[in-house]
Amino acid sequence: MSQVRKDLIHNDLVLSLQESWDLLSIGATDRHSPLHTPAVATVTRDGAPSQRIMVLRSVDKFRRQLRFNTDRRVSKVSDIGHESAISVLGYHPGAKVQLRLSGKAAVQSTGPEADAAWQQASLYGQRCYLADPAPGSPLAAPGSGLDPAIEGVRPTPEQVIPARANFAILLVEVETIEWLYLAHAGHRRARFRWNAADRQWDGSWLVP
């Protein structure tokens, strides 16, 4: 991207918001994008922050929605059951843009969206959800939690059938986007809040 175009984007709230969604959308589809694996933070029952890396699976700008896949037995799912507040953080070194999103999370293990996400997952991806006992359970010895018979091999569609019961989608409804652009000449920072009453993003500049 030319410097002139960068300057145009980074001094314009509408274009900066557009860039944020563009980077997220590319992050979902391009596994080489640094935004493909953002940090996702929930709040535990004790009120402590808890973060982990997740693969960003899809982005819907118009529904303000991000989708991740997960095992419904993990701790983030129980965090969300207690407190739906969620934060997603990523940095794109090429674009020199940090994105910090906040919103509300919901977990769905059944329904058309979860079914579609399951169908899109590869057999290797589906195999992750066969872990028994559940991810996060203590182990007496090092191990993957998978049956040794399917470790290191491509599972058959029949073998992954039981995994479907453990699979869930984690949907984030984005409520704020904080965009930070790093530049020698002077950084730029903007915050966008979803204004539900007017159905629009309200943006404002912040000191970086």
Ligand SMILES: Cc1cc2nc3c(=O)[nH]c(=O)nc-3n(C[C@H](O)[C@H](O)[C@H](O)COP(=O)(O)O)c2cc1C
């Ligand atoms: C590159 C990378 C990608 C990951 N993708 C996911 C993912 O898409 N979904 C997921 O639940 N966990 C994913 N994990 C594992 C999580 O970071 C985490 O260890 C696991 O989900 C347990 O999290 P929890 O106990 O905090 O819920 C990924 C880890 C790495 C390093």
